Amino acid sequence: MDQEIEDIQTQSEVQDKILLAALKLFTEKGYFNTSLIDIKEAAGLKTTGIIYQHFKTKQMIAVQLHANIFDSLSISIDDIRRTNEKSSEQLRSIVDLLFKLTDDAPDVSRFLLVLNVNEFLPEAKPLHESAAFKKIISIIEVGIKEGEMRNISPQLGYAEFFGIIDNTLRLVLTGFLDRKADFYQSQAWLAAWNALAKK
């Protein structure tokens, strides 16, 4: 019994190592430049065979990563909507989340913002069909209806608001903006919010 539990824990620890190594390599070098041997070594495993005890194929590693990241984002947005009343506050918290993510877990941020997932996961739903994304659009819709934001199409509002946010973060991730994301947050927020807010 104890043995069983320990096995399960060890199992998931190895899984996490694999996922973490894959995330790092996929975002650094790209999916197709990453071999299972690369992953094996980055995860500190002895053989590639072990990977196949946890994932049926290389692609399934990417599928799992994708699901984890988007599920986690979706849950975070749920939390934010629950604990913030106004649409502006909800957006503010999402921006805060994304900037923190970029400083604390740049790999995750890179996966979200720079990777072209559909190149290696052709089956993956496009970003704008993801739960997280729909919730963001919904926040903007409410903001417009309640008069906090100017009356444009939510899609266009998204394009402008997250254009500024995402691009700022992308430029931090590529090193073109040379400070930590945190340094740019308030300016980016102001500019982005200004594109949405009712004057």
Added chain:
Amino acid sequence: MDQEIEDIQTQSEVQDKILLAALKLFTEKGYFNTSLIDIKEAAGLKTTGIIYQHFKTKQMIAVQLHANIFDSLSISIDDIRRTNEKSSEQLRSIVDLLFKLTDDAPDVSRFLLVLNVNEFLPEAKPLHESAAFKKIISIIEVGIKEGEMRNISPQLGYAEFFGIIDNTLRLVLTGFLDRKADFYQSQAWLAAWNALAKK
């Protein structure tokens, strides 16, 4: 003599076919999902061998594409700077160029805006070391100095301005914004310029 000229023209015509086919496939499916057989067929060639008469390796096709697109962009920006006085007008013309490009040559636009070139061209200079990019930063610097734009770092100004422009175009290219780019241009310009302009 005539024969020689004709050969040369035919040669470059085949080259262009290859480049055009590769551009289409690279931007549609990704570099690594595109085989030379795919390119051969999209270009209407009989054998893959012909490709090797024009390019030493598959990678060199991508190098050539990259150079063509960035050189052409750099030249266009030179023209724009020559024919427009004010920084705001220069930026306006660049935006006009990018929106027209997205409607008329979406493949080129995709290559510029969505492809992660460094994944298949590790030697390629990062975007922000390209001539075209430096010229854009320079335009913003002049705009700040001459008082047209608010006094922020040109890099941050770039992040905000082209965040809106590029993201709008990306969303048009992915079909999330369902009209032609042209439809969104004036709104995107207003929002982007508003992020830069002195109030």
Added chain:
DNA sequence: GTCTATACGCCGATAGAC
């Protein structure tokens, strides 16, 4: 100068020994 045949390496995946 065009094409066929093939070499070569790499990598994902598996079978089977221990």
Added chain:
DNA sequence: GTCTATCGGCGTATAGAC
């Protein structure tokens, strides 16, 4: 359950026939 050896396939690139 862990690892080794290897298979099979694909895709780039080339050698050589015509």
